[in-house]
Amino acid sequence: KNKVLDTSSKDLTPSYDWFQTDHLVTVVIYTKQKGMNSEMVIVDHQDGRLRVDSILRDYSYLLHIELSYAVQEDITVHIAEKVGKVEIVLKKKDNIPWSKLGQPLESHSSFIKCTDRGLCYRRCKLVSKTEVTHDTKLFCLMLPQSTHLQVPVGHHVYLKQIIAGTEIVKPYTPVSCSLKSDFKEPSHHDSTHLILMIKIYPNGLFTPELDHLQIGDYISVSNSEGSFKKSQVQTLEDLFLLAAGTGFTPMVKLLNYVLTNVCSLRTVKLMFFNKTEDDILWRNQLEQLALKDKRFEVQFILSEPKKEGTGKQRKISSSLLSEFVKRSKKDSKILICVCGPAPFTEQGIQFLQDLGYSKEEVHSFTA
Numbered sequence: 001k002n003k004v005l006d007t008s009s010k011d012l013t014p015s016y017d018w019f020q021t022d023h024l025v026t027v028v029i030y031t032k033q034k035g036m037n038s039e040m041v042i043v044d045h046q047d048g049r050l051r052v053d054s055i056l057r058d059y060s061y062l063l064h065i066e067l068s069y070a071v072q073e074d075i076t077v078h079i080a081e082k083v084g085k086v087e088i089v090l091k092k093k094d095n096i097p098w099s100k101l102g103q104p105l106e107s108h109s110s111f112i113k114c115t116d117r118g119l120c121y122r123r124c125k126l127v128s129k130t131e132v133t134h135d136t137k138l139f140c141l142m143l144p145q146s147t148h149l150q151v152p153v154g155h156h157v158y159l160k161q162i163i164a165g166t167e168i169v170k171p172y173t174p175v176s177c178s179l180k181s182d183f184k185e186p187s188h189h190d191s192t193h194l195i196l197m198i199k200i201y202p203n204g205l206f207t208p209e210l211d212h213l214q215i216g217d218y219i220s221v222s223n224s225e226g227s228f229k230k231s232q233v234q235t236l237e238d239l240f241l242l243a244a245g246t247g248f249t250p251m252v253k254l255l256n257y258v259l260t261n262v263c264s265l266r267t268v269k270l271m272f273f274n275k276t277e278d279d280i281l282w283r284n285q286l287e288q289l290a291l292k293d294k295r296f297e298v299q300f301i302l303s304e305p306k307k308e309g310t311g312k313q314r315k316i317s318s319s320l321l322s323e324f325v326k327r328s329k330k331d332s333k334i335l336i337c338v339c340g341p342a343p344f345t346e347q348g349i350q351f352l353q354d355l356g357y358s359k360e361e362v363h364s365f366t367a
């Protein structure tokens, strides 16, 4: 009668199992978590080693095994979202029975905080490089066939290069190939390629080396990181984006996501800060999107306008923000996202705080 249900003893540590047919080996991970999706599972297979990282809120469950026998390059990942079951299907190279899956490798079966996991890199092939502006390019990287990695909205990856004998790592935020003005299912291309919009600094350490990569060359790309959560925009009514220079990059996937998935959304306004008109990224696409989707508006602010008559020199300020950020109705649910050079982001956050916006209403993209 007085029985108390003890949920604390319920073991929430994920577990795994495997089974085989003549041709296939299927590894199953029971995450014990509802609402799993494709972005929460990162699979790599390199040199006979299988690595599956399942991201469960702030925790990571790792399966890391030296497989008993060789498997083919193409690996399939199925996720039963509701029950939190992950299935990885491997194709045997030789159709012989396996007596065991393989040997455990470093950190196999560990369940630790994501922040303690460390980054994992795989080599990706540069398949195209296209100009966006005089100094910014789109780099399209192809993931290996044996990798399953989807970068969530608002998250970034790290690129790694050896420069003058030293390993250098810098963060970049993947974008979509365009700003979509019509609803589209995510294409196959989205899950097999990463598109990065990168400004080349002639005096920079990393980007000139990146610019020297030729089509067909390889570069190391990490898993993604980031604090942005889709739940921040789930029932959103008004979204304000403050982007400066390449701080525009996280806004690309975010715009595509909210305009196609958030039905409560009434207005999305982007204030895009650049030095000159020539520096504006995807201006034409932004203007086209504003014409097609009445919820979306864009304003360009120049800090070093070249031509006379293109308006006065303007930078982020309290008065600019108080005019720009306005709720579409009293008490509407809003979010203001800020991204750009550190001083820009810091000033933006301060001005918004002074204008009375709460911490939950402001998100800044940082590493």
Ligand code: FAD
Pocket (backbone or CB within 6 Å): 156, 170, 171, 172, 173, 174, 196, 197, 198, 199, 200, 201, 202, 203, 204, 205, 206, 207, 208, 246, 249, 365, 366, 367
């Ligand atoms: P750096 O060597 O860092 O130099 C950059 C500029 O600063 C150069 O003009 C250089 O001359 C000048 N400089 C360097 N040191 C000094 C100094 N001491 N004093 C004065 N000037 C100096 N960038 C993108 O293009 N696209 C993205 O999607 C993107 N995403 C990012 C995501 C995150 C989370 C973060 C934190 C940054 C992101 N960045 C992005 C920026 C990127 O990580 C690099 O900082 C950028 O590419 C510059 O790298 P670099 O090594 O070539 O230049």
Ligand code: NAD
Pocket (backbone or CB within 6 Å): 156, 173, 199, 244, 245, 246, 247, 248, 249, 250, 273, 274, 275, 276, 279, 302, 303, 304, 314, 315, 316, 339, 340, 341, 342, 343, 344, 347, 365, 366, 367
């Ligand atoms: P930029 O130097 O061309 O400047 C763009 C605009 O930012 C300027 O026109 C001005 O309006 C504003 N600005 C620049 N310096 C400022 C300052 N000191 N105070 C106030 N406003 C200022 O920009 P860029 O070279 O394209 O650099 C973009 C920056 O965004 C980089 O520092 C990069 O690291 C950062 N970034 C961050 C993320 C992220 O954190 N997720 C993603 C992409 C880019």
